[in-house]
Each structure stands twice: as structure tokens, then as C-alpha cells.
Amino acid sequence: MIIRPILTAFCVTSAIFTSTGSYAHGPGDIVRPNFEQAIPNLPGKSLIAVEVEYPPGAGSLPHRHAKSAFIYAYVVSGSVESKVNGGDAHIYRAGESWSEPPGATHSISRNVSKTKPAKLLAVFVVDSNDKELTTPIK
Template sequence: MTINHKTWALAALLSLAGTVSAHDAQKAGDQVVPNFAQAIPNIPGKSLIAVEVNYPPGGQSLPHHHANSAFIYAYVVSGSIRSQVEGHPARIYKAGESFAEEPGAHHLMGGNASTTEPAKLLAVFVVDSDDKNLTTPDK
């Protein structure tokens, strides 16, 4: 099965939005923009999906779980990102630093560590190709 880049990009954006309403997304203060999506040709059943997460000053993501198949590499493009995954202490990552999240991770906290400057994160998912729900907000 061939995966169309535009289809994956839309699926990634929609799954990252999950069940968060427009009001909640504005309150949370993050904007997710599809960047790249492609099946991995030499690893049948796996795909690579990248999204940019843009945070205004003080912007935060709502707590969420990642797909059980999703291994995530996160790279701070600009600014400073505060992040905490369940079982690990909160940490601030600065531009040029990166971190990983294990499949099924519960992301307790994520967002801009600054209240005066914007921040941008590139999140790269290695995920089962048929796993469309990459992120699910906590209830």
C-alpha cells in the first residue's frame, strides 16, 4: 500500500489535534503543523511522520498519551521547551537540544518555557503505518 504524503500529513495533524476543541487548543497555546509523512520502504508497516509544534510565549500543550507504536524524536528548533513524560522529571530543553519519547508515553507537561519568546519543536514519529491516532488528550 502506498501512503500519500498529503494524506499522512492531514492524518497526523488531525490525530495530534485529537479530541481537543478549538477553544481548548487556543487555551493550550500550541499549533501543530504537518511537516513530512512517508512510509518507510525498507521497514514494512512503519511510517515516518514529522510535525512542527509552535508555541507562543507561555503556550502549553494539554497532557496527552502517544500511540503505543510511536517512538518519538523531538528537536527544539528555537526557544526553550519544558517537557515531562510520566516517570521522568520535568526538564527544559533549549534550541539545538533533543529528546526521545518511548512508545505509549504519557506526556504530562509540554510547552514554551518562556513567557516572552516563541518556541518551536520538531517532533518525528516512527509509527505503525495503520496507526492514525498519534496523540490522545487526557480526559
Template sequence: MRTKAIFATLLAITALSLTAPASAHAPGETVAPNFSHAISNIPGKSLVAVEVLYRPGGASQPHIHAKSAFIYAYVVSGAIESQVDDGPARVYTAGQSFYEEPGAHHRISRNASKSVPAKLLAVFIVDTGDTPLTTPQE
């Protein structure tokens, strides 16, 4: 029963953090909750997954994530151009992945194609209740 209550709370937090006014989500992208669950063997940590769908030419604003968040990103379809911190900008295609360390600045996150949509699955390992998940930056 406790797991169901935690799951319901995490889904509500995820939904709020994805729709909050101070969001890095731009018109060229759609973000939808995919999964959320407390990690039972790591007290205070949760796993939260979101799907990011980029329209052709769509992009996110530069952003950071919750300070506790370690992020694993998997390209489901299409091609995503990404730059984290001062690393090089890279294009990742379907089946490839990358990660972001806690506190990283995600400078570029966009569809590498002007004609084909792209989909990304972002999986956060985050302190339970740490919101918002995404905050715009310059």
C-alpha cells in the first residue's frame, strides 16, 4: 500500500514539475510522464522517466535539471543534437544514449532534423520530491 501512495505522489510531482510555468519546454517539444517509482533499496531516491517528442526542427531552451538528478537519455527515434556543459555538441541517433551529471547545464537539446520528428526517453535518478525537474537557463 505504501508503494502505491509513493507512486501516486511521484506521478503528481512529475506532472506538476512538467507543467509548471518556469519550464524549459518550448513549443517545438512535447514532454509526457512515462514512469515514476521510489527506489526501494535507496531510501529517498526515485526513478522518474519522461518522453520528450521533438517536432521537426524543435528544440528545448537551455536548462538545468533538479540539483539531485542524474539523467540517462536514450534516443528512441530520429536524431537529437545535445551539448552538456562545455562538452562538444553531438548528434545521437536512435538506439544511442548519453548522460548528464547532477547540476549539469544542458546547453543544446534539439531535433537534428528539420523534416523528421525525434523522440527521447529521459530517465532521472533524483531525490524524491526534488522539483522542478527542469529549469530554464541562459
């Protein structure tokens, strides 16, 4: 009888990951869907939030964001180094944030610490039919 709730939880989790598109992962980083909602007064646009947790020393692979995606990133805990497009790399600490323009190339996104985890919240304003939020750069 305990199998049914476990199976249901697995199916719900799988559906959430499938519905929020794909993400560029690095070794050991964890991406969790947080929120997804169509924006009622902006037809064709959605608000999607994901939590990105970086274990000590981990980072995301270089990636490109969807051409329609405006992104707001907020560091929840720890320190995250980020480099967007041709700009300089910058270290953001808990409570700090930045934005990324549509179609941005993200060459660096990683936990600065080798001993403590870091977490950020990435909020996308994106075309509702854009399911590939991030694409690894080859």
C-alpha cells in the first residue's frame, strides 16, 4: 500500500521536470522546478522559477538561454560566480541578484566555495511555448 504514494510522487516529480523544459547541468548540481504559471496579462508569456543548488565546488556547464527568456537570478545561500555574455565574471553572495537578457550565453555559473553549498533561484519570463530554457554550448 505504500507503493502507490511513492509511485504517485515519482510521477508528479517527473511531470514537473518534463513540463519546465531542460537545463544545463554540471557534475553534481541539482535543479528543481519551483514555480510555473502563465502570465494572464501577457498572452503567450510564462513565469518559470527553478532552484539551482551547487554542492561545494560544483557548477553548471556553459549554456545558452532561450531566445525569449529574460532571467532574474537571486542567490539564496552561499556565493555564486557568474559570467554572462562577454561581461566580466562576478561573485554574488547570498541576498544579491542580477539579470540576464534574452538569449544570453552563460559561460560561468558555479559555487565559489569548495566546502559549503550554494543555492540560487532563477526566474524566467519566457515565451510559453519555449520548453528548452537552457541549451549546453558544445
